[in-house]
Amino acid sequence: MTGRWVVISTERRKRPSDFRLERHQVTRDAYCPFCPGREDLTPPEVFAYRQSGVRNGPGWELRVVPNKFPALQVEGGLDREGVGMFDRMNGIGAHEVIIETPDHLKTLASMSEGEVERVLSAFRERVRDLRQDHRLRYILLFKNHGGPAGATVEHPHSQLIALPIVPAFVLEEIDGARRHHAQKERCVFCDVVHQELTTGTRVILENADMVAIAPYAPRFPFETWVVPRRHGSRFEEAAQHEYDSLARLLKALLQRVNRALESPSYNLIVHTSPFSEDTTDFYHWHLELMPRLTKVAGFEWGTGLYINPTSPEEAARVLRDVKI
Numbered sequence: 001m002t003g004r005w006v007v008i009s010t011e012r013r014k015r016p017s018d019f020r021l022e023r024h025q026v027t028r029d030a031y032c033p034f035c036p037g038r039e040d041l042t043p044p045e046v047f048a049y050r051q052s053g054v055r056n057g058p059g060w061e062l063r064v065v066p067n068k069f070p071a072l073q074v075e076g077g078l079d080r081e082g083v084g085m086f087d088r089m090n091g092i093g094a095h096e097v098i099i100e101t102p103d104h105l106k107t108l109a110s111m112s113e114g115e116v117e118r119v120l121s122a123f124r125e126r127v128r129d130l131r132q133d134h135r136l137r138y139i140l141l142f143k144n145h146g147g148p149a150g151a152t153v154e155h156p157h158s159q160l161i162a163l164p165i166v167p168a169f170v171l172e173e174i175d176g177a178r179r180h181h182a183q184k185e186r187c188v189f190c191d192v193v194h195q196e197l198t199t200g201t202r203v204i205l206e207n208a209d210m211v212a213i214a215p216y217a218p219r220f221p222f223e224t225w226v227v228p229r230r231h232g233s234r235f236e237e238a239a240q241h242e243y244d245s246l247a248r249l250l251k252a253l254l255q256r257v258n259r260a261l262e263s264p265s266y267n268l269i270v271h272t273s274p275f276s277e278d279t280t281d282f283y284h285w286h287l288e289l290m291p292r293l294t295k296v297a298g299f300e301w302g303t304g305l306y307i308n309p310t311s312p313e314e315a316a317r318v319l320r321d322v323k324i
């Protein structure tokens with residue numbers, strides 16, 4: 001897809017018990033800024049699902065608020081300019097926090113399927129709203145779970161950052177997908193799903209709409225991709241039954257990961273089409289889950305190559321065989 005190589009290091013072969021696993025356990029926090037009753041500690045909400053109560057008060061089931069310390073801001077014009085040989089532009093964008101539940105101690109694995117689906121619906125609503133701003137070209141939805149994955153607040157939450165550019169990793173995937181489509185007139189993600197379902201060795205879980213696989217060239221041990229069976233380039237255009245299936249599969253996948261790897265910290269990202277480009281025919285939205293089991297070090301920084309001590313076939317087998 002991207003032309004990326006990885007080193008699957010059989011010499012350093014690691015099974016789940018060989019990692020120095022650090023269980024990420026959520027603890028109560030009397031000063032949590034995301035807990036109900038502390039709505040005044042966050043900027044005013046831009047979106048919420050609530051059963052009762054008023055805006056910016058308790059009674060909500062899910063809240064979306066701007067990040068208090070945003071990486072990018074909504075105000076202003078793009079004003080891209082050249083400065084000598086360098087380019088710069090204003091940090092236009094959006095940085096929002098999706099507070100997934102009022103319950104501080106829940107996780108995506110312990111929420112009900114309905115609650116996970118509500119998180120996905122909020123993702124969709126925010127993307128649909130923000131894509132109307134024509135200064136924005138891309139939105140990344142992501143979740144940092146646990147300190148080693150970059151989380152600074154434990155209360156279950158995800159984030160989105162909307163950007164005035166299309167980032168390099170996304171371009172890499174899009175260019176790879178476009179090349180494949182130009183040669184074969186097929187979507188590379190559709191081809192991969194078809195091939196993986198035929199072989200079966202790297203399939204972790206599947207249901208009516210979604211397939212979870214250990215990708216052929218994973219950068220990290222137990223890296224997992226969740227790909228919809230039906231071709232579609234935009235996450236926010238999926239059908240309701242696909243969000244339901246995704247919620248079901250995501251919960252089951254995280255339960256398995258927690259069981260096999262002792263509830264690790266992880267990053268979860270959604271890759272979807274840029275707004276600014278028509279990728280309908282060849283790009284295919286998906287999720288990528290990266291449990292944080294190894295450290296990225298000099299070799300990886302220097303080369304962009306990753307050394308992965310667990311083969312995708314073994315990772316898939318371990319996650320498939322977990323007893324829930």
Ligand SMILES: [Zn+2]
Nearest residue numbers: 032035104155
């Ligand atoms: Zn909390």
Ligand SMILES: [Zn+2]
Nearest residue numbers: 187190231284
């Ligand atoms: Zn496809």
Ligand SMILES: [Zn+2]
Nearest residue numbers: 173271286288
């Ligand atoms: Zn991707």
